Amino acid sequence: MAVLRVILLAALLGLCLGKKRYDGYKVLRITPGDDFQLRSIADLKRGLETRVDFWAEPTHVGKSVDLMVAPDDADSVQEFLAQHGLESTVTINDVQKVIEETSPERPEENLAALSNFRYDLYHSLGEILTWMSDVAGEYPNIAKTENIGSSYEGRDLTLLKLGKSGSNKPIFWLMSGTHAREWLSPATLLKMVDLLLTGYGSDSEITNLLDKVDFYWMPIANPDGYEYSRSSDRLWRKTRGKTSSSWCTGADPNRNWDDHWDDPASSTYACGQTYRGLAPFSEACVDVVSKYLLGLTGVEVFIDMHAYSQFWMTPYGWTTSLPSNYQAQKNLADSAMAALKAVNGLSFQTGSIANVIYVAPGSSADWAYSKANIPYCFAPELRDTGNYGFLMPEQYIYSSAMEVFAAIKVIGNHIIP
Incomplete structure (x- = not known):
């Protein structure tokens, strides 16, 4: 019954709020040229983990990093990048527009064969x-x-x-x-x-x-x-189970396996991707x-x-x-x-x-x-x-x-x- 109540509540919230929209969200591409720039991007990720969605993570010098930025955060992110000598290019100018182009709404098919x-x-x-x-x-x-x-x-x-x-x-x-x-x-x-x-x-x-x-x-x-x-939410990544936070839902199912699960590099931040x-x-x-x-x-x-x-x-x-x-x-x-x-x-x-x-x-x-x-x-x-x-x-x-x-x-x- 408890699980059923959660599902019903989620359904009601979905009806009230509708689908999450990404109007004006941009995907920026940054390529760190040295270790300092790589660390700077990692600092940005830690500082804005709930507001900036890293589609491709900062890992190696010379490897491109993709991050999705909301309109309200665009100026602060660009200012941070400029302060650290990082240049960005826009790979997706309006995420919502691409969602609508690539994920068309259609009724569920009743397949006869x-x-x-x-x-x-x-x-x-x-x-x-x-x-x-x-x-x-x-x-x-x-x-x-x-x-x-x-x-x-x-x-x-x-x-x-x-x-x-x-x-x-x-x-x-x-x-x-x-x-x-x-x-x-x-x-x-x-x-x-x-x-x-x-x-x-x-x-x-x-x-x-x-x-x-x-x-x-x-x-x-x-x-x-x-x-x-x-x-x-077209860009939802995780599961939908309980977390250590009453505000955030779901875990990354590809970090949940019992092999070095408690490694220091594991994320304990319930709202993180x-x-x-x-x-x-x-x-x-x-x-x-x-x-x-x-x-x-x-x-x-x-x-x-x-x-x-x-x-x-x-x-x-x-x-x-x-x-x-x-x-x-x-x-x-x-x-x-x-x-x-x-x-x-x-x-x-x-x-x-x-x-x-x-x-x-x-x-x-x-x-x-x-x-x-x-x-x-x-x-x-x-x-x-x-x-x-x-x-x-x-x-x-x-x-x-x-x-x-x-x-x-x-x-x-x-x-x-």
Whole structure:
């Protein structure tokens, strides 16, 4: 009953307040040229954490930083940058305008058959769950669904299992939608499933993959956050569970895994975008997935797919030190990215999470490698490099799916016994 009251209250507040708008918000790009400038940007982040949303974090000299600034904060941010010798360029001039262009409102579809499903659109959770059921119904020999638990707000956490029946097959785990606003990741997964289904029996490589590998794919790993990003705040990142603050909701589900969760670099700020949560596995969606994974045998690949920045990263996130089999993981990532680049010409940087993007304790990839003993663990960041960021237009879904699918085939073939 308590959870139900929370959901009803949230719904009432949503009706009263409507969707959060981002009129006049800008995304600025800054490139630190030395250590002083890098520290200055980090100081800005700490000082304005609730008012400035860093889309791409300050991590390395020469690596661009993207931050979204509200109109009321624009002058103070620009003054701070000028005082520290930092220049910025505007990559998105009006975030609300881009939201309206790339996230069009449409009624939920009542799909009569799988053949009517459009893979070039961003879909609601309800549509995705119906699609999964339809896939299992139309491809019973190679597809089935499994509900493995529920989110904090009671939404289903559902897997789609793909593969021909067989024993002792290696498992390829891939989930998406961990961060709610990264809509391109689940849309990419859905289209890749379609490529597997339609290629089985006609494409020899795909047929061999599904005959010899079991794919366990979860399109929406954070259903509460995903639906909130659709109904109330397009740029919502976190879950929707309780925090240490009565004013702030949700934790970062990619900082909530029990691997260096209490590291000094973990964020204990409940209102922050990377808040680690009240405890390891405090977020229901993370807890459910972790327990399910530990119950599996033979998982060879773990992927938690994100967007954006065009990275294909490996453990560790908590430290710049490297795991014992780092070179094997890096070699496979490099081969996969060569195949990805051959599709549309895009380059993805490879390397460990902490060395490529930033230090991120409590991440899913680190836990999967260190605690679940999965040998190949990847944390991809899909396209683009900042022109749209989290607001990729639907027209790029197919391109994303085709290039990532090329990488997935390389990785899948690598684990075939």
